[in-house]
Amino acid sequence: MIWLFIILPALLAGLVQGLTGFGAVIIMMIFFPSVLPMQQAAGIGGVIMLASVLVQTIRYRHYFDLKRVIGPFIIYAAVATWSVHLGSVLDTHVLRLMLGGLLVALCLYFTLSKSAGEHKYPLLIGICFMIISGFFNGLFGIGGPLMALYFLSLSKTMPEYIANIQGFFLIDAFYIAGVRVANGILGVTDIPYILAGMVAATFGTMIANRLSMRWNLTTIKPLIYGFIGLSGLYYLLF
Template sequence: MESSMFLVICIIVVVAAGFIQGLTSFGFALIAMPFLARLIPLQQAVPIVVMLSLCTNLIVIIDARRHVDLKKIWILILSSLVAAPIGTYLLLLLDERLLKSFTGIFIILIAILLLLGKSFPVKNEKLAFVPVGIISGLLNGSISMSGPPVALFLSNQRTGKETFRANITAYGIILNVITICTYAYSGMLTRQVFTYSLWLVPSMLIGVWIGIKAIRKLNDQWFRRLALWVIILSGAWTVISIF
C-alpha cells in the first residue's frame, strides 16, 4: 500500500474512533483496532490504540471531570484490577473462541433488552460495582473487553450522560495507564509505535473534539440509545472476530 494512502486510511479510522470516544466515552479500540491491525503489525497496533485511547480519555475527563463519582469508581477499579490476572488465567483454561462467542452474544442480548425498555435497577450501586468490576476485569484480562460490562451497568441504571461519561472515562484512564506500563516493561513501546502515535494524535484530537461537541446536542435518552448500539456493535464484532 502506498504511504500516502496508508496515512489517509489511518487518519480516517482514528478520526472515526475519536469521534465515538468523544461521544460515548468508550469504543475507541472497538473502531480503531480492527482496521489498524490490518494495516500495521498487531504488536504495534495494540500499543498505539491503547496510547491514543489514553489521550482521548484524558481529553474527555477534562470536559466531564465535575461529574466523576470517586466513591463508586474506586470500588470498580479495585475489583477490576484484582480480577484481571484471573482473567488471563481463565483464557488458559477456556477456548478463546468459546469465551468470545459467549461474551459477545450475552452482551448483545442484554443491550437489546435495554433498548426495548427492559431494565433491572439495582438500589445499592456502590455494592453492585464489585461484581461489575470483577466481570470487567475478567474480560479485560482474557479478551481485552473491559468497557461493555461497565457501560451496560450504567445504561441499566439509566445514569445521566454526564455521569456516565465521567465515570467510565475515569475507569478507562486507570486501565490504560496500567496497560501501557505493562507494554513498556515488555518492550512493546518501540520508536515505531511512538512515531505512528504522534502522527495520529492530530486526527484523534479532531475526532474527539467533534464527538464532545456533538454530545451536547443529545439528551440523556438519545445518549443511552447510542451507547447501547455501540455496545451491540462491540458484541457483534467480538463474535465475528472468532471466524
C-alpha cells in the same frame, strides 16, 4: 497503507468514544490487527485514546466521583493484569465468540425491556461486569461495554456518566499501558503510530463534543445499547 489503517480508525474511534463514552478500542481493533500483531494492536489502541480521554475527563471534572470509580477499577485492573499474560495460551477465538454472544444478549435485553438500566445493579452483577471487562481488556484492550452499562446505571445526567466513565478509562489507560510496556508488548518503535493516532482521535472527540452538547442521557442510551449490540455482532462474525 499502515498509516491509513491507523489514522482513519483512530478518528472514527474518537468520534464514537465522545458520543457513547466507550468503544474507541473496539473500533480500532476492527482494523489494527490487519496490520499489527493482536497484543500490540490492543496496546497501541489503548494509548492512542489517552489524550482524548484526558480531554473529556478535564472537561467534566466537576462531575467526577473518585469514590464511585476507584473500587470497580481495583477489581477490573487486578483481572486485566492477570489476563495480559493469557493471549498466547487461551483460544482467543472462542473467547471472542463468548464476549460477542454476551454483548448481543445485553443489547437485546436493554433495548426490549423498558425498565432495564433504570436501577442500580446488585453488587454481585456489578462485580461480574468488572471481572469480565478486566479479563477482555487484558486480552484485547476491550473493557468498555459492560463498564459503560455499570456507570450508566449509576448516572442521572449525561455529564455525570461521561465524567465517571472517562475518568475510569483514564486511570486504566495509564495503568494497563504500563503493564504492557513492562511485558515488552509496547516499545519505542510504536511511538509514531501512537502520536498520529492521538491527533486523529482527539479531532474525532472534538467533533463528538459539539454533537453531544445537544443531547441528554435519555437520548444517548439507545445509541449506547445499539453500539454494544453491533460490537457483539462483530465479535461473533469476524
